[in-house]
Amino acid sequence: MNAPAEIPVLVVGAGPTGLTAALELSRLGVPVRIVDRAAAASPESRALAVQARTLELLRVRGVGTEMLPLGNKAGAAALYAGGRKLAPIELHRMASDFNYILMLAQSETERLLAERIECQGVKVERGVEVTAVRGLADHAEVTLRSSGGSEESVRAAYVIAADGPHSTLRKSLGLQFPGRTLPHNYVLADLHVDGDIAQDQVSIFLARNGFIALFPMGEGRFRVMATDPDEVAGQMGEPTVEHIQLLYDRVAHIPARLHSMNWSSRFRINSRHMKTLRSGRVFFGGDAAHVHSPAGGQGMNLGIQDMINLTWKLAMVLDGRAKPELLDTYSSERLPVIRKLIRFTEIGTRIFNSTNVLVHAIRIRIAPKALGRNRIQNTAASMFGQLSADYRGGEFGAGDRVPDVDGLYDALDLSALTLFTDDGAALDVARRWDGVVSTRADRGGGWLLVRPDGYLAAAGDAGDVRALERLLERWFVAPV
Structure with missing residues (x-):
């Protein structure tokens, strides 16, 4: 084994989470390597839903707009039971330009991200796996083994x-992954559906003996997810299209023929998350840090947003503009979001999965009444789109999502904090923190400090810059 190679950041895993990390770090000028044990990218769609918040963040990073013509937009999630439509969840209510769920195969999301990072000078190293990791005070030592059997030691400032x-x-660091496996059996498949199933909404059919959800991928193709409490699809091997048809027919009232299946699988739901997202020089994100029910199509988006939170902080610490303590806010900010989402998906899973006669009767009666209220519709839509996620109560700043209106995100400095103001006192502070803070004209009378990830860091009235100065002094390094 040769002498250790040195790199500021090593990314392990080239799914959407790892690719987003490499995308952001390379864009921010941080030398990065990204490795993946798989010899090639997976052709399967797996994760499907790209939510509004993810699209907002990726658009200004050169990927989101390219996704739109490749995916299929779903503006609602409709619930059916007893041969009738109960109510829709009106996703178009989301306060975002992307007021829908974009159905796009994960393989396409990964391809777009990988192509973008290649344009930024980084290529995924495939067939390379981690065999050992050792965390030291000022770096981590990672042993990599290629598919040909050769080994390499890498010394990384961060992993x-x-x-x-x-x-x-x-596992190598001995970290726990607490949680539980939910008791229900599921099947998953990508196939074509001939029938009067809407192509612009998620269709969810509820019954006493389970549920089936159809996610429209465009041109008659659907992702189908169904619970199988009676093991209609058996216990072994991949479910066949005939199995999926049986599950559909016993739950859905709209006649349809399922055919031309691309792939299928059976699974149980794990609901788990780490108690901290950091171990010394190693940060965890995506499925390595949290797994949960696929209800609502949230998982991939959560991992992508993990990295949007982490990478700007990492870049600013590495180039000396921020104090190392800033990196601790990654875990403290993301964990409450993760815990809330896991609770949300577990509740939804329990409601949809129950085969209890009483529970089924209650959900049929309650769903139309609840979803007939504007407040509940708005809340549900915002949660689905991950627009309601915030960092309030955290150590770093205000934490509210700043809406991307009137081209605001196009005005952000994605490598530093952006101060929107015309206030002289605030502008004087910004000049003293040049390189940490960029300024943009704003005639609102006060000032707004916005993070590169589109969340509010701080705000204040004209002339009152004490909160601005305190935040900068707490987390950042003033230029000499």
Whole structure:
């Protein structure tokens, strides 16, 4: 084994989470390597839903707009039971330009991200796995083994573990992954559906003996997810199209023929998350840090947003503009978001999965009444789109999502904090923190400090810049 190679950041795992980390770090000028044990990218769609918040963040990073013509937009999620439509969840209510769920195969999301990072000078190193990791005070030492058997020692200032639910890095460091496996059996498939099933909404059919959800991928193709409490699809092997048809026919009232299946699988739901997203020089994100029910199509988006939170902080610490303590806010900010989402998906899973006669009767009666209220519709839509996620109560600043209106995100400095103001006192502070803070004209009378990830850091009235100065002094390094 040769002398250790040195790199500021090593990313382990080339799914959407790891690719987003490499995308952001390379864009910010941080030398990065990204490795993945798989010899090639997976052709399967797996994660499907790209939510509004993810699209907002990726658009200004050169990827989101390219996704739109490749995916299929769903503006609602409709619930059916007893041969009738109960109510829709009106996703078009989301306060975003992307007021829908974009149905796009994960393989396409990964391809777009990989192509973008290649344009930024980084290529995924495939067939390379981690065999050992050792965390030291000022770096991490990682042993990599290629598919040909050769080994390499890498000395990295920081490591990002995005290597999935069976994370080698998490296990090597002896870290726990607490949670539970939910008791229900599921099947998943991508196939074509001939029938009067809407192509612009998610259709969810509820019954006493389970549920089936159809996610429209465009041109008659659907992702189908169904619970199988009676093991209609058996216990072994991949479910056949005939199995899926049986599950559909016993729950859905709209006649349809299922055919031309691309792939299928059976699974149980794990609901788990780490108690901290950091172990010394190693940060965890995506499925390596949290797994949960696929209800609502939230998982991939959560991992992408993990990295949007982490990478700007990492870049500013590495180039000396921020104090190392800033990196601790990654875990403290993201964990409450993760815990809330896991609770949300578990509740939804329990409601949809129940085969109890009483529970089924209650959900049929309650759903139309609840979803007939504007407040509940608005809340549900915002949660689905991950627009309601915030960092309030955290150590770093205000934490509210700043809406991307009137081209605001196009005005952000994605490598530093952006101060929107015309206030002289605030502008004087910004000049003293040049390189940490960029300024943009704003005639609102006060000032707004916005993070590169589109969340509010601080705000104040004209002339009152004490909160601005305190935040900068707490987390950042003033230029000499």
